[in-house]
Amino acid sequence: MSTAQETPGGEMQPWAEVTPDAARRLLIAAVEAFAERGYHATTTRDIAGRAGMSPAALYIHYKTKEELLHRISRIGHDKALDIVRTAAAGEGTPAERLSDAVRSFVRWHAGQHTTARVVQYELEALGPDARAEIIGLRRQVDAEVRGIIQDGVATGEFDVPDVPGTTVAVLSLCIDVARWFNVEGPRTPDEVGALYADLVRRMVGFKG
Amino acid sequence: MSTAQETPGGEMQPWAEVTPDAARRLLIAAVEAFAERGYHATTTRDIAGRAGMSPAALYIHYKTKEELLHRISRIGHDKALDIVRTAAAGEGTPAERLSDAVRSFVRWHAGQHTTARVVQYELEALGPDARAEIIGLRRQVDAEVRGIIQDGVATGEFDVPDVPGTTVAVLSLCIDVARWFNVEGPRTPDEVGALYADLVRRMVGFKG
DNA sequence: AGGCACGCTAAGCGACCGCTCACCCTCGGC
DNA sequence: GCCGAGGGTGAGCGGTCGCTTAGCGTGCCT
Incomplete structure (x- = not known):
């Protein structure tokens, strides 16, 4: 059901189904930030920063936090x-x-x-x-x-x-x-x- | 070890050790708010409001949130x-x-x-x-x-x-x-x- | 009665939030 | 060579946050 890809070793590559690349990087950054600090304590600036982008870039790929x-x-x-x-x-x-x-x-x-x-x-x-x-x-x-x-x-x-x-x-x-x-x-x-x-x-x- | 009081029925009265009364009301309000929305999503105005006080009253009894x-x-x-x-x-x-x-x-x-x-x-x-x-x-x-x-x-x-x-x-x-x-x-x-x-x-x- | 400590409020400060906007760069198609 | 589309940026808007400050009301002590 998932379009995620399996590596040769059989291990799942998470978030492989998220495209394009910038959207995936933002999502991975958000996962890390949310897990560390919680959703409400995480700022969109922090997410964008972890993904190496400006705060505004987030809103190109996602409508809201x-x-x-x-x-x-x-x-x-x-x-x-x-x-x-x-x-x-x-x-x-x-x-x-x-x-x-x-x-x-x-x-x-x-x-x-x-x-x-x-x-x-x-x-x-x-x-x-x-x-x-x-x-x-x-x-x-x-x-x-x-x-x-x-x-x-x-x-x-x-x-x-x-x-x-x-x-x-x-x-x-x-x-x-x-x-x-x-x-x-x-x-x-x-x-x-x-x-x-x-x-x-x-x-x-x-x-x- | 706790100074909380037992009711005649033997059930513990929570927060009985918190005094004065206003401090206890604020603390109970904070517990409810934190449980509902989480710490970071709860505002000091919300806590004070639930306790029937102005936002500034919180800081008389507690140094910070x-x-x-x-x-x-x-x-x-x-x-x-x-x-x-x-x-x-x-x-x-x-x-x-x-x-x-x-x-x-x-x-x-x-x-x-x-x-x-x-x-x-x-x-x-x-x-x-x-x-x-x-x-x-x-x-x-x-x-x-x-x-x-x-x-x-x-x-x-x-x-x-x-x-x-x-x-x-x-x-x-x-x-x-x-x-x-x-x-x-x-x-x-x-x-x-x-x-x-x-x-x-x-x-x-x-x-x- | 006077004074004053204390609990509380109204107003607001500076910071930072989510999000937007005007603009720029790059790159493929013709 | 030019254009348009799409991904990106810098600056900043409106709003809300945690917290502070100046002052008010009330009750207790003398």
């Missing part, structure tokens, strides 16, 4: 939904699909924690329409994860007394990685993903 | 640390103490989610000194929870391959309640606390 946040949030949520959809549509057992989903979802929130922080924590800065659109995408993410858990309950693999509540908790756990993950810290995104996949297996009562 | 956030964050973290310390110092088994800690910690983050949102998510708006002080308190919270988990591992009650990682995950799970909890939602703070206590028991491999 909020449109920048909207584009970032939309692309990020599309990517997040893509990740869980891919895992949910896999062919393994519910336990395997849930582990896959958690592992890749967490890996993205850790590896791209700069982007994820903006995507997950600056939602309230969006206007009503944009916010509603993003909330719709979040509901789809929730539905995918809940579906996997329900499948596991149906097959008897999982023991989950409260499926909606456990779904919220699992997603909350994964999303909050973006808040605390630190590149200087002791764990790689892969390691956090593996740890969290194990923790979630336990949460759903899977005896593997 | 940042001092307001600092006071809120400090009091909130003191309360959070108090909660986990009380549970950790209890007399039950590690499983009981961990459940107590999670239940009361989550109950606070859900019931006082307005305050908790400010306390947990506006840390970066603080200056370096204030931030360092708060981070110190967070480390103490982390140490309390890690201590309980280690105790459980030592007695063989818990099966936890990665104690520091699991500690981070447990705290992250509890804290993020403040972000998603909604008073209009289907769950009471008590119910979320009970659900989360169960989920955490599973995460540490407790077979109860």
Whole structure:
């Protein structure tokens, strides 16, 4: 669904779908600034400066500062939904699909924690329409994860007394990685993903 | 440790330790405004207006807008640390103490989610000194929870391959309640606390 | 009664915000 | 060689921000 390009190593090149080049540079600068200082504390002058342009250049490619946040949030949520959809549509057992989903979802929130922080924590800065659109995408993410858990309950693999509540908790756990993950810290995104996949297996009562 | 007063029902009256009355009204107004719009998007005029005062009145009781956030964050973290310390110092088994800690910690983050949102998510708006002080308190919270988990591992009650990682995950799970909890939602703070206590028991491999 | 400390307000200062406008440079098509 | 389109800049507008200052009202102490 995404037009982003894969490198030979298979790693996603983020923002590859944003053109032209100047618009992409501005967007990347905005992601960094928003993640560091928050949306409201970031000035358009700061964004343009990081992209090596004058303040006015921003408005050639984006109508407002909020449109920048909207584009970032939309692309990020599309990517997040893509990740869980891919895992949910896999062919393994519910336990395997849930582990896959958690592992890749967490890996993205850790590896791209700069982007994820903006995507997950600056939602309230969006206007009503944009916010509603993003909330719709979040509901789809929730539905995918809940579906996997329900499948596991149906097959008897999982023991989950409260499926909606456990779904919220699992997603909350994964999303909050973006808040605390630190590149200087002791764990790689892969390691956090593996740890969290194990923790979630336990949460759903899977005896593997 | 806190000078806050208990009501006859046993429920804590938040901000009771803030005096005089005008200073407390301003602080409560600031908590609401910061929680709704974020620190940087909140104006001192808005805070003063909510407290029924003129903009200048704020500066009689607080030196700057940042001092307001600092006071809120400090009091909130003191309360959070108090909660986990009380549970950790209890007399039950590690499983009981961990459940107590999670239940009361989550109950606070859900019931006082307005305050908790400010306390947990506006840390970066603080200056370096204030931030360092708060981070110190967070480390103490982390140490309390890690201590309980280690105790459980030592007695063989818990099966936890990665104690520091699991500690981070447990705290992250509890804290993020403040972000998603909604008073209009289907769950009471008590119910979320009970659900989360169960989920955490599973995460540490407790077979109860 | 007089004085004065204190809580508060009206007005406003200087800075900086998001955003606009008039203009410039570069480059491809003819 | 000229033109038009599109990406870029410098300067700056209107507005709002955090915060300050001069002065006012009220109640307590003597």
